[in-house]
Amino acid sequence: xxxxxxxxxxxxxxxxxxxxxxxxxxxxxxxxxxxxxxxxxxxxxxxxxxxxxxxxxxxxxxxxxxxxxxxxxxxxxxxxxxxxxxxxxxxxxxxxxxxxxxxxxxxxxxxxxxxxxxxxxxxxxxxxxxxxxxxxxxxxxxxxxxxxxxxxxxxxxxxxxxxxxxxxxxxxxxxxxxxxxxxxxxxxxxxxxxxxxxxxxxxxxxxxxxxxxxx
Numbered sequence: 001x002x003x004x005x006x007x008x009x010x011x012x013x014x015x016x017x018x019x020x021x022x023x024x025x026x027x028x029x030x031x032x033x034x035x036x037x038x039x040x041x042x043x044x045x046x047x048x049x050x051x052x053x054x055x056x057x058x059x060x061x062x063x064x065x066x067x068x069x070x071x072x073x074x075x076x077x078x079x080x081x082x083x084x085x086x087x088x089x090x091x092x093x094x095x096x097x098x099x100x101x102x103x104x105x106x107x108x109x110x111x112x113x114x115x116x117x118x119x120x121x122x123x124x125x126x127x128x129x130x131x132x133x134x135x136x137x138x139x140x141x142x143x144x145x146x147x148x149x150x151x152x153x154x155x156x157x158x159x160x161x162x163x164x165x166x167x168x169x170x171x172x173x174x175x176x177x178x179x180x181x182x183x184x185x186x187x188x189x190x191x192x193x194x195x196x197x198x199x200x201x202x203x204x205x206x207x208x209x210x211x212x213x214x215x
Contacts, residue, residue: 005122009035011057039063051079058085078154097205103127160187
């Protein structure tokens with residue numbers, strides 16, 4: 001029997017926080033260990049209980065969500081962080097990815113999408129809401145290289161990168177492109193080689209910061 005995913009909700013809006021806790025606790029494989037409004041309360045809960053996924057609002061009023069991320073890093077905490085926020089600038093999103101977060105999504109998504117994001121993040125994946133992370137700049141930069149004798153990446157690599165930016169798993173990308181999962185893994189490894197990164201989150205960050213993806 002699989003253990004439930006243990007969740008901590010950190011949001012300074014009590015109505016949203018408590019409603020979300022009730023929604024998630026109704027799922028048989030999810031368990032809301034606690035919910036709170038401040039960084040200090042979150043730090044105490046993290047010290048007292050094991051947490052798998054933290055649902056964190058970026059705007060915590062007088063507190064900074066970045067302070068909690070720094071504290072997690074200092075403590076060596078293994079909890080995955082999924083930001084659930086009303087809105088966020090892309091430059092802030094890139095900064096958060098640099099801090100090693102697992103995902104960003106907007107508060108007004110359907111409950112099913114939130115559940116999907118939690119499961120994906122808990123499994124070690126990444127979930128990025130396209131309304132926050134806009135890969136259009138990546139596509140534009142790659143398009144400008146089409147007439148170059150050596151394009152930055154191939155069409156197939158562009159398609160796989162788009163799937164990663166959509167938060168899809170290797171299996172989901174393979175199904176979408178009608179190829180084998182091993183083929184997708186090979187393409188991702190080639191993208192790692194070209195960009196000098198080692199993880200999917202690093203690849204997402206690199207793509208957002210370097211839209212031309214030069215060889």
